Amino acid sequence: MTTRPIAAIILAAGKGTRMKSDLHKVLHPIAGRPMLLHLVASVGALAPDRIVAVVGAGREQVEAAVAPHGLSIAHQAEQLGTGHAVAQAQAALGGFSGDVLILYGDVPLVTAATMQRMIDRLHGDDAPASVVLGFRPADPGAYGRVIADAAGRIERMVEFKDASDAQRAVTLCNSGLMAVRSEDLFDLLARVGNDNAAGEYYLPDIVMLAAADGRASAVIETDAAEVAGVNSRGELAAVEADWQAKRRAAAMADGATLLAPGTVWFAHDTVIGRDVVIEPNVVFGPGVTIADRVTIHAFSHLEGATVAQGCSVGPFARLRPGTMLERGAKVGNFVEIKNAVLGDGAKASHLTYLGDADIGADANIGAGTITCNYDGFFKYRTKIGEGAFIGSNSALVAPVAIGDGAIVGAGSVVTADVDPGALALARARQEVRPGWAARFRALMQARKASK
Template sequence: MSYASPVRIDPLLALILCAGGGTRMKSRLPKVMHTLGGLPLVGHVLEAIKTLPVTDKACVISPNMQEVKDFVVPVQCYVQKEAKGTAHAVLAAEPFFEKVAQGSLLVLFGDTPLITSETIKQLLDHHKSSQAALTILGMEVAPPNQYGRLVLDKEGNCTHIIEAKDATEAELRIPLCNSGLMVIDLAAAMSLLKEVRCQNASGEYLLTDCVNIAFQKGLKISVFKAVEEEVLGINTQEDLAYAEEIFQRRARKEALRQGVHLQDPSSVYFSYDTALGRDVFIEPHVYFGPSVRIEDGVRIRSFSYLEGALVGKNSIIGPFARLRPGSELFENVRVGNFVEIKKSTLSKGVKVNHLAYVGDAFVGPDANIGAGTITCNYDGISKHATEIGEGAFIGSNTALVAPVRIGKGALIGAGSVITEDVAEGAIAVARSTQKQILEGAKRFQQRARKLRKDEI
């Protein structure tokens, strides 16, 4: 009996360069930790390679970037101790790839968050099919711009990359530019990187010089073109704002494609992981923070803000509602105007229609919470829970001082301050006894007028 030989899959290592200081961002936050759609820039790059056949991945950071290191865990981080350029940054991760004799090294940048998995896959496929030692992800950009230019020979092979600072006027007119991303055969990577010299206007060891060295060695260099917006690098707050526009445009288009009704798409803001079911209707000016899941048939009314929340089928939220992290709403729930829900479960059919705060609470099915009701969940030191039973009715302007439990079917009188548990089916009223003084209003007004006259 004969057996087929197993297909050999060459290793694919992904290295994300994150060491850039981002001085032009004018922020104490590392550049790659600025957020786009609620996710740090480097997070978008990690998401883009998640579905690709990457054998291992690592990041290169600069000293004092603990925030980046903590965020990318369990991805290994290597430290570039001095900012000496992109080739120097790759060599800082030498232990990551030096012992891998075959396969490919995919070099990405943590500040290019709009790159898609599909484009990276096409780049890798092109690298393999062209049998090149090095493949560059290029893009066509109308001059003037500050990108490095890709210089090609008559056969369309790249001979070298010239940085904008070092380019002649003729070279600056070349539309084909370098995005920075590239794939290098691991068999050639170490020798190419070791030969890079500091011979440019920026005074750095540049990864782009590997192209020039590879060409001189007679190695094949190929180019794969991408759309410019996918490889937009974030260097300033203006760049970040522009990237956010692109991200939101993509997210809105995808939502519409999935059958979501956006009444005014340009006014709705999504996060990277917003999940929307079918027949969801979203009115203007709605904001989705991270970790929001909306099930089928939900309507989100205008000026609502949701983050870290699950909204069950056929519920209605807003207008002017806020769902904070830990909010879990079952089906057919109503959360109305100026209502805030925080870390609470609202069971099927619950109504909180206006002017209420529900925090650290469990609300049973079909309970009704009146206007002005608040769960007093914080005593200045600790948070405490409130439990409201099935079918309970909480009258307007009630304060439920946690920890407290309202039994099934109980009724709380309006204006009450409830500090003790209420039994099932009971009525609880906790407020001062109303006092009425007959003809008192007339006497009060007469006295007030006399005092005012005396003052004048």
């Protein structure tokens, strides 16, 4: 194991024309997180000294996305190949002495463990000049090939366009990811030429340049899915599907029940406890934590929500950011909650909107209740006390507080605070006119018959 500093160069300068999108290719999300930020998170687990993003077309979008994460930026004004792209990071790595990982913003699912394996191999007993991450796809297609001996020492690297038929028959392919010592990287890149079929400066050429100096490089292998690249919407969907399949398997292995696994969609940071039951067609957006023994019923959507032990959600419920369900709370069908706390054992069983609200333990929110939290300019909170009962089809106009144990009669529009234990009725008194309906019908039928 090495204790040398680590830096990472992430190439994100490509135009991504096959995506046919105004959004930069590396910012398209997988599991609710932009591809590029998946890589940033994985590299971050290695505690790197520096991360450099090499940007080009659409650089403003990429720079804005990475700004909160402290990345350095290097600009590749012309697209002259991967070797040229990496060379643009030299200034950003000025004064750095350590090991450099070279990654690709559109190859988002490489794990920190694989990155660490690359670094460890770089410091093997044979001290390779560089380490290449290889893989064996089902269809090698137009990938560059890695010709290596049984020990993984590279004999030749060749791009598909420049490969012979015999070389194209090799199944070990180059993912493009590499680990190189900073002391070697830019000296080797300075010697890379573009005398090839594409007229580009290829990063893998540094392997053969080092070999000419008598220094061999090594290849280590990983699963093809881990280095799957995204260049089109179809490839994006395929990588998403692979990520989701693995996440579902992990959730079940950790003690959750997924009744129809293929219909459940997780976000990159979803946390699921033990003995959780997730019914079909449930979607988790970012920022959701589910405690033990929770049931998420079918067709529910959760984002930015925390659900405590023993709660029940749905079916057809929507929990929006800022929602907190405390122990044993129940949210039923067609209930939407936003920026609100539902206390222990509280219930909102159906057809309700609760926004910007604090609901006490064991409160019961009747069907059709809404908190009117927005006046067109500002938002206000509603407070509902412990054990309060809100009758069906009530509107609580915030800011307003309903005291502990209070009752709000069905159909009320509440605009003032209600004392604990009080009954609030805010509706017109019912008027009954005997025989009116019969007289009305007779009159209208007579009018219709006369026409």
